[in-house]
Amino acid sequence: MPRHISEERKTAYYVGMGLQILGGLLFASTFVTSLIHFGDFTDFESRAKSDGFRAFGGMALLIIGGIIRGIGAKGLAGSGVLLDPERARDELEPYSRMAGGMVKDAIEEAKIGLGGEAAKVIMVKCRSCGGLSLESAKFCQECGTKL
Numbered sequence: 001m002p003r004h005i006s007e008e009r010k011t012a013y014y015v016g017m018g019l020q021i022l023g024g025l026l027f028a029s030t031f032v033t034s035l036i037h038f039g040d041f042t043d044f045e046s047r048a049k050s051d052g053f054r055a056f057g058g059m060a061l062l063i064i065g066g067i068i069r070g071i072g073a074k075g076l077a078g079s080g081v082l083l084d085p086e087r088a089r090d091e092l093e094p095y096s097r098m099a100g101g102m103v104k105d106a107i108e109e110a111k112i113g114l115g116g117e118a119a120k121v122i123m124v125k126c127r128s129c130g131g132l133s134l135e136s137a138k139f140c141q142e143c144g145t146k147l
């Protein structure tokens with residue numbers, strides 16, 4: 001099972017991201033030019049054509065870039081381009097692993113510990129009250145008697 005995302009997919013991801021940025025800039029540029037030329041109706045028709053082309057092209061680039069980026073990130077099957085659940089599982093494996101790792105990190109952070117670890121905690125019994133204290137405690141956590 002692949003533990004890492006292949007170079008090809010990484011390349012596709014960044015190419016897609018680049019297309020999205022380009023598309024976004026192209027799309028945004030139509031607002032800039034229409035602001036600059038606000039109220040100026042000379043050569044209106046050709047500018048409207050150029051604006052429309054850039055707005056449409058920018059939007060198309062955004063969509064295409066998004067698709068390529070998604071395929072790069074999740075693979076052909078993982079992103080739903082190919083209907084192949086077995087392959088999708090393999091392709092999404094780095095993500096499942098990441099999610100699992102993040103849950104594990106969170107548990108460690110919260111010091112909850114998973115079963116096995118909790119069993120390793122050694123408690124000592126107080127001679128005076130019989131209450132349990134952590135092995136590292138110098139005084140009973142129940143009554144305060146020196147252990």
Ligand SMILES: [Zn+2]
Nearest residue numbers: 126129140143
């Ligand atoms: Zn005690």
